[in-house]
Amino acid sequence: MKRTTKRWRASVGAAMAGFGLVAVTALTAQAAGSTLHEAASDQGRYYGTALAQHKLGDSQYTTIADTEFGMITAENEMKLDATEPQQGQFNFSAGDTIVNWALEHGKQVRGHTLAWHSQQPSWMQNMEGSQLRQAMLNHVTQVASHYRGKIYAWDVVNEAFEDGSSGARRNSNLQRTGDDWIEAAFYAAREADPDAKLCYNDYNTDNIQHAKTQAVYNMVRDFKSRGVPIDCVGFQAHFNSGNPVPNNYHETLQAFADLGVDVQITELDIEGWGDSQAEQFSGVTQACLAVSRCTGITVWGVRDSDSWRADGTPLLFDGNGQKKAAYYAVLDMLNSGEGDGGGGETPPPASGEGCTATYSEGEKWNDRFNGTVTVTADESVSSWTATVTVGSSQQIIATWNGSPTWDSSGKVMTMRPNGDGTLAAGQSTSFGFTVMHGGDWSWPSVSCSAA
Numbered sequence: 001m002k003r004t005t006k007r008w009r010a011s012v013g014a015a016m017a018g019f020g021l022v023a024v025t026a027l028t029a030q031a032a033g034s035t036l037h038e039a040a041s042d043q044g045r046y047y048g049t050a051l052a053q054h055k056l057g058d059s060q061y062t063t064i065a066d067t068e069f070g071m072i073t074a075e076n077e078m079k080l081d082a083t084e085p086q087q088g089q090f091n092f093s094a095g096d097t098i099v100n101w102a103l104e105h106g107k108q109v110r111g112h113t114l115a116w117h118s119q120q121p122s123w124m125q126n127m128e129g130s131q132l133r134q135a136m137l138n139h140v141t142q143v144a145s146h147y148r149g150k151i152y153a154w155d156v157v158n159e160a161f162e163d164g165s166s167g168a169r170r171n172s173n174l175q176r177t178g179d180d181w182i183e184a185a186f187y188a189a190r191e192a193d194p195d196a197k198l199c200y201n202d203y204n205t206d207n208i209q210h211a212k213t214q215a216v217y218n219m220v221r222d223f224k225s226r227g228v229p230i231d232c233v234g235f236q237a238h239f240n241s242g243n244p245v246p247n248n249y250h251e252t253l254q255a256f257a258d259l260g261v262d263v264q265i266t267e268l269d270i271e272g273w274g275d276s277q278a279e280q281f282s283g284v285t286q287a288c289l290a291v292s293r294c295t296g297i298t299v300w301g302v303r304d305s306d307s308w309r310a311d312g313t314p315l316l317f318d319g320n321g322q323k324k325a326a327y328y329a330v331l332d333m334l335n336s337g338e339g340d341g342g343g344g345e346t347p348p349p350a351s352g353e354g355c356t357a358t359y360s361e362g363e364k365w366n367d368r369f370n371g372t373v374t375v376t377a378d379e380s381v382s383s384w385t386a387t388v389t390v391g392s393s394q395q396i397i398a399t400w401n402g403s404p405t406w407d408s409s410g411k412v413m414t415m416r417p418n419g420d421g422t423l424a425a426g427q428s429t430s431f432g433f434t435v436m437h438g439g440d441w442s443w444p445s446v447s448c449s450a451a
């Protein structure tokens, strides 16, 4: 996964070689952000983490949080049990500590969460019906009002749908107050904090083909059509081997974005280690970059040891605060700006001996995408060869308008002209191919040389 940025930088270097090392270095430095926050900001995105109040005295923890992240979520401190431990008696001290830390360090804040079946205070757990509906709405109003003006986005409602194939609402005390409890919460939140983006947040909603995802999709579509104030959908994105990152993830995000809402990855963690974990983190990052309304990603904790699933080592820093392979994969993907619909840069064309190769995206499907390489002769050439290098999980399965050969890894394709390869100065020719992406939507890297 690191290949993308490195190759891009390398191709910039090659293109600039004639202009000397100084120019190359300057260009390279400009292209790359050195922290997650910086690299995501360059792509018009945020990169965030969840913080726990009781760890704010740990300087390794706060240093990483301050350096790497631009968006903060309170891991537990703004939930219902924390903020309204007794009915009508609000306690914002732990939440305020996190929000103040974030704002003092120049961060934005995601509010999590106003209405949820879980982590309810015991008085609320025992409540039903109209009494509960009123109590819930009062909670939304009081908490959103307290934090008014300080919150980038609120998870107004969390986890309201059932897992599995039913597509039903989760049977909770809140649901039993009536189907319209979700929109009622959104209306109350809008009134209390008109400037915060209001999100619906859930897990296991990463594959657009799954019943739960479709149920949430249908609700959001219905809300948009009826003017219910919803601005965004949060995808918790807790992944593990039983629930891997689906290879249509960016399509899922795009489908929601197409309803007219922002999408955000709100609680990302991926159990695992090493290259496989790194590739999955990279794929999630790329899926967000590919969707212009994917405004940012939050990982659910700083170090593996801080995670609610610490045994699964699912985060970007290890227990000693060291950057993991997954960290570098995310940073590289952010710096590559690949597949971007949101302000990313297109990689410069790779210029070799006598010709320039330019990659352009073609059609995309669930499992594969098409690409085209245009070879342009810098001067008149009698023939050319182009190379296309794909990622480790990618496989070229078809080509057209050229004669391919392959290296032993099967990842580097050398393309030669079908027949006559003569090109006049400035003249172009194109060939195309189909890539099975295996979850990796990265653009292949391309180069060419001419004779």
Ligand code: XIL
Pocket: 075, 076, 158, 236, 267, 308
């Ligand atoms: C988790 C916290 O990380 C834990 O500390 C706590 O014990 C339980 O909740 N979905 C959510 C988050 O929306 O609030 C949850 O956070 C993880 C799953």
